[in-house]
Amino acid sequence: MEKKFIEFLKSRRLKKTPERLEILHCCLECKGHFDVDILYNILDSRGYHVSKATIYSSLDLLAEAGIVRKLLFDTHQAKYEIAGTSHSHLICTQCGEIVELNIEGLDLIMDKLQLCGFIPNYLSTCIYGRCKNCTEKMRSLQ
Amino acid sequence: MEKKFIEFLKSRRLKKTPERLEILHCCLECKGHFDVDILYNILDSRGYHVSKATIYSSLDLLAEAGIVRKLLFDTHQAKYEIAGTSHSHLICTQCGEIVELNIEGLDLIMDKLQLCGFIPNYLSTCIYGRCKNCTEKMRSLQ
DNA sequence: TTTACTGCAAATATTTTGCAATATC
DNA sequence: GATATTGCAAAATATTTGCAGTAAA
Numbered sequence: 001m002e003k004k005f006i007e008f009l010k011s012r013r014l015k016k017t018p019e020r021l022e023i024l025h026c027c028l029e030c031k032g033h034f035d036v037d038i039l040y041n042i043l044d045s046r047g048y049h050v051s052k053a054t055i056y057s058s059l060d061l062l063a064e065a066g067i068v069r070k071l072l073f074d075t076h077q078a079k080y081e082i083a084g085t086s087h088s089h090l091i092c093t094q095c096g097e098i099v100e101l102n103i104e105g106l107d108l109i110m111d112k113l114q115l116c117g118f119i120p121n122y123l124s125t126c127i128y129g130r131c132k133n134c135t136e137k138m139r140s141l142q
Numbered sequence: 143m144e145k146k147f148i149e150f151l152k153s154r155r156l157k158k159t160p161e162r163l164e165i166l167h168c169c170l171e172c173k174g175h176f177d178v179d180i181l182y183n184i185l186d187s188r189g190y191h192v193s194k195a196t197i198y199s200s201l202d203l204l205a206e207a208g209i210v211r212k213l214l215f216d217t218h219q220a221k222y223e224i225a226g227t228s229h230s231h232l233i234c235t236q237c238g239e240i241v242e243l244n245i246e247g248l249d250l251i252m253d254k255l256q257l258c259g260f261i262p263n264y265l266s267t268c269i270y271g272r273c274k275n276c277t278e279k280m281r282s283l284q
Numbered sequence: 285t286t287t288a289c290t291g292c293a294a295a296t297a298t299t300t301t302g303c304a305a306t307a308t309c
Numbered sequence: 310g311a312t313a314t315t316g317c318a319a320a321a322t323a324t325t326t327g328c329a330g331t332a333a334a
Contacts, residue, residue, distance in 0.1 A: 015308050015313055036298085051316045056299065072214035075324065077298065088251075090260050099260075103251055109230075110269065112245075117274030118232050126266045127252065132259030157288055157333050178323085193291045198324065217299065219323065 001028060001067060008065035019050050023058040027068055033079045033098065069122065073098060086110075086123045092131035099131070143170060143209060150207035161192050165200040169210055175221040175240070211264065215240060228265045234273035241273070 005024055009016050026039050036055050043050050059080060062068040071079040073091055086107050090099040103125070110120040130138075147166055151158050168181050178197050185192050201222060204210040213221040215233055228249050232241045245267070252262040272280075 013309090013313090017308070017314065019315070049316090052298095053300080053317080054315060057314085072217065075214070075220055075298095078217055090255070090258075090262075092260075093263065101255075101258075103254075106251075109245055109248075109267075113232070113243075113269065113271070116232075116243075117277065118234075118241075118269075118271055119277055120232075120269050120271040121235065122270055124268045124270065125251075126268075127255065127260075127262050128264055128266070129255070129260055129262040135259065135261055155288090155334090159289065159333075161290070191291090194323095195292080195325080196290060199289085217323095 005062065005065055005067055008061070008067075014061070019054050020058050020061070022048060023050065023055060024062060024067070027059075027062065027080065027082060030082075032100070033071065033081050035077045035079050037077065066121070069124075071124070073126070083122065086125075088125035088127060090131070091126055091128050092134055093128050094130055094134040097131050097133070101127075147204065147207055147209055150203070150209075156203070161196050162200050162203070164190060165192065165197060166204060166209070169201075169204065169222065169224060172224075174242070175213065175223050177219045177221050179219065208263070211266070213266070215268070225264065228267075230267040230269060232273070233268055233270050234276055235270050236272055236276040239273050239275070243269075 002021065002024060005020070006016055009020070022043065023039060026042055027034065030038065030042075036052055036059070039055050039059075040050070040052055059068060059070070063070050063080075066083055068080045069083045071081060071089075073079060073089070074096070085102075088101045088103050088106065090101055091097075106123060106125060110123055113120045144163065144166060147162070148158055151162070164185065165181060168184055169176060172180065172184075178194055178201070181197050181201075182192070182194055201210060201212070205212050205222075208225055210222045211225045213223060213231075215221060215231070216238070230243045230245050230248065232243055234240075248265060248267060252265055255262045
């Protein structure tokens with residue numbers, strides 16, 4: 001991953017700074033979703049100070065390099081995840097919980113798109129609904 | 143649609159105000175995607191003044207009623223669309239263009255989810271990549 | 285007459301930007 | 310040595326909130 005990022009920086013004549021690499025490592029350590037604040041706090045708690053502006057800009061680069069993906073589930077903070085295989089997100093519109101789910105065959109859809117001249121990079125499926133917990137809570141209230 | 147919204151308001155003991163109905167009509171007239179500013183400007187150009195706070199709150203209600211859907215493609219303004227059948231969005235990460243596309247069989251995925259206790263409401267598929275135009279532009283530059 | 289709604293302005297929150305000092309190439 | 314990057318603070322933007330006056334039930 002680090003290699004890929006360094007290659008990317010070189011190809012764009014951007015600089016390999018300790019901040020950028022540290023942010024990448026931090027992203028890789030985070031399982032699941034993370035956001036700017038989480039990264040900021042983790043780094044800060046290690047005594048490694050990086051400004052949020054730098055985190056924002058590094059995440060932009062990491063996204064362009066195809067290493068992370070930006071996820072927008074709500075109007076508030078953008079979330080990020082390490083770009084791996086396509087997977088779906090189940091989003092509970094009641095409590096906001098987000099669960100990842102693998103649905104077989106989804107990637108196949110992308111192949112069909114080549115036809116219209118669109119070159120797909122990755123597919124994000126969000127399924128909005130109500131999670132088990134919230135459904136049970138509602139039932140017990142009635 | 144208006145009937146559905148009025149039913150929803152009644153069921154929640156909310157009030158049927160001219161602003162809410164006017165905003166609903168405005169959404170229905172908009173083909174494709176719209177946002178708070180677009181609605182505000184359309185209404186304003188007709189001499190119908192509605193505050194943005196009211197538009198925000200009405201859109202929330204319309205979303206809860208299942209009449210519109212909130213779409214977040216980027217960090218900036220939220221977009222909305224009339225909730226119809228599930229369709230996919232092709233998003234060009236270079237120029238930002240968004241094209242709607244129908245992919246057969248996608249809705250079937252939702253049925254499978256009942257298993258894990260998640261009650262799906264609707265599915266949103268976003269396929270990120272590069273559109274025909276941008277691909278051609280890149281080629282001619284090389 | 286009770287309760288909810290609107291508009292306005294202020295508050296909040298996230299992201300972006302400008303600039304001087306500094307680090308990378 | 311040239312150029313890009315960092316951190317900071319300020320700016321820009323979108324959305325939410327509080328409250329007084331008003332309208333719907």
